[in-house]
Amino acid sequence: MESIILVVHILLALGIIGFVMLQQGKGADAGASFGGGASQTVFGSAGSGNFLSHTTAWLAAGFFVTSLALGVYAKHKADSVSEIGIPSQEVIEKLEKDVPVVEEYVPPSDAPDLDASAANEPAADKAN
Secondary structure, rough: OHHHHHHHHHHHHHHHHHHHOOOOHHOOOOHHHOHHHHHHHHOOOOOOOOOHHHHHHHHHHHHHHHHHHHHHHHHHHHHHOOOOOOOOHHHHHHHHHOOOOOOOOOOOOOOHHHHHHHOOOOOOOOOO
């Protein structure tokens, strides 16, 4: 259900973008450039709206509704995750048994000690 709402949400967003790009600005009429009185009204010279503006309003309302629905789904998911809580002591003990113990690495006794051998070497002759 969430994926269906998400797909509708994306389609509504793309529809809003498309319809807004198709609309002409209120000041773009030829009469507005010559100081026509109709361009100074509240709704512009086109009246209270045409097909594009009404469709954009409906798409925006649908976008708002799908946004709320996705928010409700996100809250329900967050609540279900928080109900899981901290694992019990039994679960922790079982996990500790399954994890292998790693001991500290001890080199073999026949390995050369690099720090001691570097300290015993004579310094290089720098006079050359």
